[in-house]
Amino acid sequence: MATDTPSPASPPGVPESPLRVLLPQILPALVIGVAASLLYIGISELSDQLKDVVWGTLPDALGIGDYSSLWMIVVLTVTGVTVGLVVWKVPGHAGPDSASTGLEGPPLAPAIVPGLLVASALALAGGVSLGPENPIIAANVALAYWLGRKVAPTAPGALWVMLATSATIGALFGTPVASALVVSEALTHRPGDRGSLWDRLFAPLIAAGAGAMTTLLLTDFTFNLSLPQVTDPGWDDLLAAMVVATAAALFGLLSCYAFPYIHGAFRWLRHPMLMLPVGGLVLGLLGALGGPLTLFKGVEQIKELASNIGGWSSGDLAKMTVIKLVALVIAASCGFRGGRIFPAVFVGVAFGMFAQALVPEIPPAVAVSAGVLGVLLATTRQGWLSLFTAAVLAPQPALLPMLCVASLFAWLIVTGRPLLELDESGASRH
Numbered sequence: 115m116a117t118d119t120p121s122p123a124s125p126p127g128v129p130e131s132p133l134r135v136l137l138p139q140i141l142p143a144l145v146i147g148v149a150a151s152l153l154y155i156g157i158s159e160l161s162d163q164l165k166d167v168v169w170g171t172l173p174d175a176l177g178i179g180d181y182s183s184l185w186m187i188v189v190l191t192v193t194g195v196t197v198g199l200v201v202w203k204v205p206g207h208a209g210p211d212s213a214s215t216g217l218e219g220p221p222l223a224p225a226i227v228p229g230l231l232v233a234s235a236l237a238l239a240g241g242v243s244l245g246p247e248n249p250i251i252a253a254n255v256a257l258a259y260w261l262g263r264k265v266a267p268t269a270p271g272a273l274w275v276m277l278a279t280s281a282t283i284g285a286l287f288g289t290p291v292a293s294a295l296v297v298s299e300a301l302t303h304r305p306g307d308r309g310s311l312w313d314r315l316f317a318p319l320i321a322a323g324a325g326a327m328t329t330l331l332l333t334d335f336t337f338n339l340s341l342p343q344v345t346d347p348g349w350d351d352l353l354a355a356m357v358v359a360t361a362a363a364l365f366g367l368l369s370c371y372a373f374p375y376i377h378g379a380f381r382w383l384r385h386p387m388l389m390l391p392v393g394g395l396v397l398g399l400l401g402a403l404g405g406p407l408t409l410f411k412g413v414e415q416i417k418e419l420a421s422n423i424g425g426w427s428s429g430d431l432a433k434m435t436v437i438k439l440v441a442l443v444i445a446a447s448c449g450f451r452g453g454r455i456f457p458a459v460f461v462g463v464a465f466g467m468f469a470q471a472l473v474p475e476i477p478p479a480v481a482v483s484a485g486v487l488g489v490l491l492a493t494t495r496q497g498w499l500s501l502f503t504a505a506v507l508a509p510q511p512a513l514l515p516m517l518c519v520a521s522l523f524a525w526l527i528v529t530g531r532p533l534l535e536l537d538e539s540g541a542s543r544h
Contacts, residue, residue, distance in 0.1 A: 132313050139317035142262070143277055147324025150254040150281035154325075155332055157235055157246060164239035165410075181406040186241070187398035190409075193240025194394020197233050197450055201386040204229035212453070213377050213446050213536045215248050217283070217296065217496075221259035221275060222252055233451040241409035242397060243441035244452025247286055254278040277321040284322030285329045287506070288336065293322035296499050337413075337506045339420040339463075341479040347512045352519060354476045355484040358469045359520040362462060362488025363527045365435075369443050370492060370532040374542050377447040381540065386449055393448025397441055404437030411452070412438070412460030416507075419463060423470070423478045431468035435461055446534070454534050458493045459503060462486030479508035480516065487517055488524045493534035497521065 168189055173180040201208045206226030210219075222230070234249035255278040262274035276297065283293040297318050329335055344351065383389045401408055407415045419426070419434075442457040466485025470476045483504040490500035501521050505514055532542035 136313065136316045139273075140320055142266075143281075143317045143320035144324045146254075146258050146274075146277045147281040147284065147321040147326075148328050150250075150258070150278055150321070151285035151325040151328035151332075153254060153257075154246065154250050154282060154285045155329065157231055157250060158238075158333075161235045161238035161246075164235065165241075168239055169241070183402035186401040186406070186409070187395065189240055190242070190394040190398030190401060191391055192394070193236060193242060194391040194397075194448070194450075195387070196240075197236050197394075198386045198388075198390035200229055200233045200236070201390065201449060201451075204232065206230070207386075208233035208451050209249070209252060211449065211536075212244070212248055212451050213373070213540075214538055215252065216494075216535050217247065217251055217453075217455075218279065219252065219255075221271075222256040224256055224260045227253045227256050230451060237445075237450045237452050238411060240394075241401060242394075242450050242452060243409065243412070243438060243445045243457045244450055244454065245411040245413075245456030247282075247453035247455050249451050249453070250286070251279055251282045254282045273317070276318050280318035281321035281325035283325075285325035287503075288326050288329050289506070290319050290322035290326050291502060293318060293325075296496065337503070338509055339417060339482065339507050341420060341423070341482060341508045341510075342477065344477045344479050344510055344512045347480075347516060350475070351477060351480050352516050354473070355480050355513075355516040355520040356523050358466060358476070358481055358484035359488040359491075359517075359524040360527055361469070362465045362485045363492045363524040364488075365439070365465060366458070366461070366489040366492030366534075367528060367531055369439050370534050370542065373443055373447065373532070373534055374536055374540055376443055377536060378540055380448045389449045393444055393450065396444050396448075400437050400441045400444070404434050404441070408434055408438045408441060408460075411456040413456055416460050416463045419460075419467065420478075420482065423467065424474075426467065426471065428468055428471040431464055431471055435464040435468055438464060443534075454493060455490070455499075455503075458489050458534070459486055459507075462489035462504075463507070465489060479510055479513060483508045483513055483517055484520055487521055491521065491524050492528045492531075495528065495533045497525065 169180050173185050178185055206229045209222055209226050209230040230249050231253055237244055255275050258274045258278035280293040280297055283296055284290045380389045439461045446454055462485040463482050466482035470478050470481035486507055487500050487504035490503055504517055532544055535543045537543055
């Protein structure tokens with residue numbers, strides 16, 4: 115996607131030099147990068163504060179366990195009611211159905227953003243198995259596009275969309291590399307495009323870098339699970355990575371095939387004040403069955419899960435893996451606003467730990483990273499994002515070649531299959 119436009123001062127038909135095109139992009143990219151990260155941090159902090167009240171202060175005051183089965187069922191059901199009210203009554207109805215949105219999409223009207231952020235914050239605090247990525251990206255894109263068109267009406271609208279998307283992905287993952295990989299999938303060289311790929315990635319990378327640095331400076335966020343190092347990988351480790359990634363991809367595909375049917379069942383209820391409370395009740399029952407680790411977006415929970423390698427039975431890990439995947443599909447089907455990547459990472463981590471519990475000879479870093487790789491490939495069909503996320507969970511140079519090879523075999527399983535996203539009619543996207 116080219117974002118450069120000829121300068122009025124340039125002679126007709128003579129392209130500007132790359133330097134003159136790139137330098138004016140630095141300031142807006144920096145501003146959008148910092149602003150996107152601050153919005154993400156603000157919503158995360160708000161939801162964390164509300165989470166502490168709902169899951170700590172209130173149950174303590176009532177003299178009940180903060181993660182008792184009854185409390186989980188009550189909180190998730192009430193969360194469904196409150197989000198249902200937002201979707202029903204707030205102008206803009208909290209944006210489009212999250213089941214039909216991905217990391218990219220057309221800019222929303224600014225008036226939709228408040229309701230979308232409120233619905234997302236309530237779901238994050240209430241323990242819904244969805245992440246913040248889709249709503250935060252949508253909100254940042256809407257605001258950047260609206261302001262950008264006012265400040266610089268002659269600039270291409272696609273520029274503001276690309277900068278806001280890149281900045282938010284950088285902030286979410288704490289590194290601009292994730293954004294570069296995701297954006298590069300959307301940038302293909304077309305006849306008439308000028309400059310190299312890195313020219314076209316210049317402004318998005320600045321925005322992503324600014325967003326990532328803002329997150330790193332203001333929070334202690336990291337994806338690193340501190341898994342034991344793999345120092346001398348062998349052929350058996352490569353085989354294990356290939357098998358685990360392929361099995362995880364097959365497991366993840368189950369959710370993709372079930373998604374349109376479960377989504378259709380909730381749409382049969384028609385009204386958000388029926389769909390969301392019923393969905394919340396089901397999520398509460400699943401949480402009571404799977405335990406508190408299967409609640410929420412999953413980022414903090416994967417660290418707790420991975421901190422006890424060898425301490426979970428294969429049965430416990432299998433139960434959490436299945437319940438979290440079901441909870442993700444239910445949450446995305448009944449109308450909650452949120453993203454599917456972070457919960458899918460939890461599913462991948464739990465799947466990898468399950469495989470390692472069955473075959474203890476597999477190094478935990480190999481099993482976990484391969485599990486995440488397979489599940490993300492199946493549910494997102496984002497090859498670079500899947501590979502990057504698997505790599506940063508266990509940032510070990512010896513793993514990267516194995517993950518690259520394993521991704522190719524898993525890709526053969528998932529390519530052309532449905533992914534965990536629907537079109538506007540409720541049918542699976544491929």
